[in-house]
Amino acid sequence: MIPETGQFALILALLVALTQAVVPLMGAASRDPARMALARPAALAQFLLIAVAFGALMQCYIVSDFSVLNVVENSHTDKPLLYKISGVWGNHEGSMLLWVLILSLYGAAVALFGGNLPEALKARVLSVQAMISVGFLLFILLTSNPFVRVDPAPMNGQGLNPLLQDPGLAFHPPFLYLGYVGFSMAFSFAIAALIEGRVDAAWARWVRPWTLAAWCALTLGIAMGSWWAYYTLGWGGWWYWDPVENASFMPWLAGTALLHSAIVVEKRDALKGWTILLAILTFSLSLLGTFLVRSGILTSVHSFASDPARGVFVLCLLGLVTGGSLVLFALRAGKMAGGGLFAPISREGALLINNVLLSTAAGTVLLGTLYPLIADALDLGKLSVGPPFFNAVFLPLMIPMVLLMALGPFLSWKRGDLPGVLARLKFVFALAIVAAIAAWMIAGGTAGPLWAAGGIALSAWLILASLLEWTERVRLKAGFWRRVRNTPRAAHGMTLAHLGLGIVIAGITGSTAWKTEHIQVMQIGQTIDVAGYQVTLDGIEDNVPGPNYTALRAQFTARKDGRVIVMHPEKRSYRNPPRPVTDAAIHTNFLGDLYVVIGEPNAGGGYVTRLYYNAMAPWIFMGAVVMVLGGLVSLSDRRFRIGAPKRAAAAAAVKA
Amino acid sequence: MTRKQRRLYFVLLGMLALGGATALVLTAMGDTLVYFYTPSEMAGKQIGPDRRVRIGGLVEKGSVAKDHETTNFTITDLTATLPVTYTGVLPDLFREGQGVVAEGRIGRDGVFHASEVLAKHDEKYMPKEVAEQLKKSGRWQEGADTAK
Numbered sequence: 001m002i003p004e005t006g007q008f009a010l011i012l013a014l015l016v017a018l019t020q021a022v023v024p025l026m027g028a029a030s031r032d033p034a035r036m037a038l039a040r041p042a043a044l045a046q047f048l049l050i051a052v053a054f055g056a057l058m059q060c061y062i063v064s065d066f067s068v069l070n071v072v073e074n075s076h077t078d079k080p081l082l083y084k085i086s087g088v089w090g091n092h093e094g095s096m097l098l099w100v101l102i103l104s105l106y107g108a109a110v111a112l113f114g115g116n117l118p119e120a121l122k123a124r125v126l127s128v129q130a131m132i133s134v135g136f137l138l139f140i141l142l143t144s145n146p147f148v149r150v151d152p153a154p155m156n157g158q159g160l161n162p163l164l165q166d167p168g169l170a171f172h173p174p175f176l177y178l179g180y181v182g183f184s185m186a187f188s189f190a191i192a193a194l195i196e197g198r199v200d201a202a203w204a205r206w207v208r209p210w211t212l213a214a215w216c217a218l219t220l221g222i223a224m225g226s227w228w229a230y231y232t233l234g235w236g237g238w239w240y241w242d243p244v245e246n247a248s249f250m251p252w253l254a255g256t257a258l259l260h261s262a263i264v265v266e267k268r269d270a271l272k273g274w275t276i277l278l279a280i281l282t283f284s285l286s287l288l289g290t291f292l293v294r295s296g297i298l299t300s301v302h303s304f305a306s307d308p309a310r311g312v313f314v315l316c317l318l319g320l321v322t323g324g325s326l327v328l329f330a331l332r333a334g335k336m337a338g339g340g341l342f343a344p345i346s347r348e349g350a351l352l353i354n355n356v357l358l359s360t361a362a363g364t365v366l367l368g369t370l371y372p373l374i375a376d377a378l379d380l381g382k383l384s385v386g387p388p389f390f391n392a393v394f395l396p397l398m399i400p401m402v403l404l405m406a407l408g409p410f411l412s413w414k415r416g417d418l419p420g421v422l423a424r425l426k427f428v429f430a431l432a433i434v435a436a437i438a439a440w441m442i443a444g445g446t447a448g449p450l451w452a453a454g455g456i457a458l459s460a461w462l463i464l465a466s467l468l469e470w471t472e473r474v475r476l477k478a479g480f481w482r483r484v485r486n487t488p489r490a491a492h493g494m495t496l497a498h499l500g501l502g503i504v505i506a507g508i509t510g511s512t513a514w515k516t517e518h519i520q521v522m523q524i525g526q527t528i529d530v531a532g533y534q535v536t537l538d539g540i541e542d543n544v545p546g547p548n549y550t551a552l553r554a555q556f557t558a559r560k561d562g563r564v565i566v567m568h569p570e571k572r573s574y575r576n577p578p579r580p581v582t583d584a585a586i587h588t589n590f591l592g593d594l595y596v597v598i599g600e601p602n603a604g605g606g607y608v609t610r611l612y613y614n615a616m617a618p619w620i621f622m623g624a625v626v627m628v629l630g631g632l633v634s635l636s637d638r639r640f641r642i643g644a645p646k647r648a649a650a651a652a653a654v655k656a
Numbered sequence: 657m658t659r660k661q662r663r664l665y666f667v668l669l670g671m672l673a674l675g676g677a678t679a680l681v682l683t684a685m686g687d688t689l690v691y692f693y694t695p696s697e698m699a700g701k702q703i704g705p706d707r708r709v710r711i712g713g714l715v716e717k718g719s720v721a722k723d724h725e726t727t728n729f730t731i732t733d734l735t736a737t738l739p740v741t742y743t744g745v746l747p748d749l750f751r752e753g754q755g756v757v758a759e760g761r762i763g764r765d766g767v768f769h770a771s772e773v774l775a776k777h778d779e780k781y782m783p784k785e786v787a788e789q790l791k792k793s794g795r796w797q798e799g800a801d802t803a804k
Binding site: 341342344352353356357360363364367368371381382383384385386388389392393396397519520521571579580581582597599600602603604608610 | 680681
């Protein structure tokens, strides 16, 4: 009964979405308030119906209803409850249901909190949002129905891929989707603005919080995925330039650019056409990511299914959305002539260069990700594009960006004084160089590569300049707290987010340059020196029972400066499905991670072990968290809560 | 700055970025692309030790010999074979008779020195490239569990 209720709710949601896609749009065109007003209840109803469907599927997982095929294929009674729940989105059908759930959640949020939006804009935004819903609801109902029954029902299910049975991964997909799908808001606003033929400061002020919320979720989602890869895959690596990682990274790059160009639209009424284009491209990249992951065209832990019908469907949807919106853009972009003029050296100019570099970077990542598919299609041979390519292309684009990123906030709008800013930053520059040399010497001098000093200098440059900009804003003397309070939260948010990136850069540099790795056969009782830690293999215990696995459990003791740290890495054998999984043990001292992995027993006695010291690695994840905090602080800015200025007032202000 | 000058500035900036990116991509592609070959393709091609390549196939049964942290094994596509040596910890799913992809360089001794060994996450399948090659050479048995 419950699966049928879910399916029925999905079909109803499709019908509601169809209505929502058509009626308010027509109402907005004919200025009919009754038809426009339909958008709000429709968006809420659509969300509730999809939530019912999602709840129904979750219920099937929690009670292990093995008459539902999706549950049979992805669950098992012996799984802990958390993984029964996360199993709902640990598979193709369920994750698509989560996708539309979040899509309709954003629609409902506009319906609820969009009280200050002009009726016509709100109606159009919700209609566009519903069109995307229609596409994805059809996709689920036609190709990926999660509620298909099996008869007779098997006694038990096949279980969830053990790699996915991990708390980090349980929450990685929801956050990633909150980000991915959140960019649909910017997209819907962009399309609505194109239909209306008007983009102004008020529009940008409505779009920014949605983009910012999506950006925060996506940043957190990517960081979680990276952290998961770091501690479960047992290599101590945190980013592989894997096509699926790139699929989430491209919308992030484009979304970051969008976040910055929307500021120019809001403050200076310039870069309008570009911002609209960027909104379209960001969401298209999100859809492309969905296509790459869902079509099974790429083989990875993320591609659950390789049913060609699904790939073709998502590809058609992608073509329709991107193609349609670009045609609309081409027809209407002429009307978007910007207002504010500015000199190349100005805040706008710096933000524009940031946009050019970020979108170029997104473009090169896109090329590298798709190139193997293109080469295969053109019969140029089978090949893979790996980290060397991305490092060689991506880093040269990011270095000037970070250099400029420190300068940007110092430049004034319209016309900036570059020599003046550089003069103010002399000491920051000198300090960054000193910090780099100091870090390089502490890390062992010539034992590490020279470029590491450059990376640390870059990080210190960004961190110190951001701090300087903040202190100049709030001035560290009497009245300090009052000025801190009076500074817009968005400004504090920017400082935090830029600081976060600085911390990430330091982490990336350190963990790449100063990682130490020891792979060897260790006998029980043997001690090895890893970056100053005396690591001893104390013993091995076999057949340690876990909730749904048995583990080979090793005990290591690490000693340094009189401190004793006991670590337990495991090699787990899951029962359903039967598969070995490595569980690394990590001890962090916030400057680096001691990372211990137990491997196979050696024929001549002892065990193969891998011991790493990943210098600075925790900074990568801490920095990402600081970035997200910056986004959240900025999101709490009161002008977003109070809402945008009235349109007439905004127009008058621009003229004045 | 007039509107026209600004537009010119935009266009120049865009072209600069595009030109720079193209140059970067072309230089990077020249020496970072890693081609994928099967053992029989390797036998037919003259690939020197200067190129990084990926080799895919099945781990030949009975070929795995471990010596401390070094593992020697043979990759086969059921037509030709290639000896491989790898130092490090093998992925959890590395097993005899199962699909594997090794990345590295061929040595002057004819042995493939792998710096990375990848085994498919999913036990049911072998790497897609391997499956396609086996289909091409007619060795693919539909539905057969090649893992055993």
